[in-house]
Amino acid sequence: MQKSKIWDGAVRIFHWSQVLLLAGLWYSADQEWYGLHMTLAYTLAALLLSRLVWGVVGSENARFNHFVTSPRQAWLWLRHSPKRTVNGHNPLSGYMVLLMLTLILLQFVTGLMTSDDILTEGPLVALVPSAWVGIASTIHQWNINVILALVAVHIVAAIWHQWRGDKVITAMVTGNKLTAEKGEFKFRAVGLYLLLVLIIGGAFYLWQGDVVLEMLRSEWA
Structure with missing residues (x-):
């Protein structure tokens, strides 16, 4: 067995930030701290x-294009026993990644069009038909439950794999994993990913920063 790098800093930063932020989003909405939310x-x-x-x-x-396979390939991998070892996402977990990314994106977009008719509303509420606002608000309310359920399944599966000796949690912390063959992946600098985050985050700040800061001030005053 050899130690191979299988996850770059960008993947690990996104993975763990996602876990913490989803927990914070659920709690802040439950407490009606909408500025923080x-x-x-x-x-x-x-x-x-x-x-x-x-x-x-x-x-x-x-x-x-590295880890998303065709449905047929994913099915064949699932049926094969013992499972073929994959350095990174296996075909099944690749689809789980796509599903989670899609649901989180849906949660964000519907949040932009959500209104509780009392305390706050998303920045797109005034720009879309009222019927869309009602649909978006309903989806936003229920989709978070689906996301949290999938997160729970993912956590249980990760703990099970870790316990069985496939150190997936350790690998997502360190980026390294013991593999039968030395990994030969080409990695890009994590700084490029962080630069993207700053650029996109800066765009959101220019768009809604004043509104969010005012809400934060009123909540923590």
């Missing part, structure tokens, strides 16, 4: 949109 939402959106770009131009095994 929006701050966390724009932060996660900047990380997510940067991850989508990284999935095209980033490190080799972070790219979608």
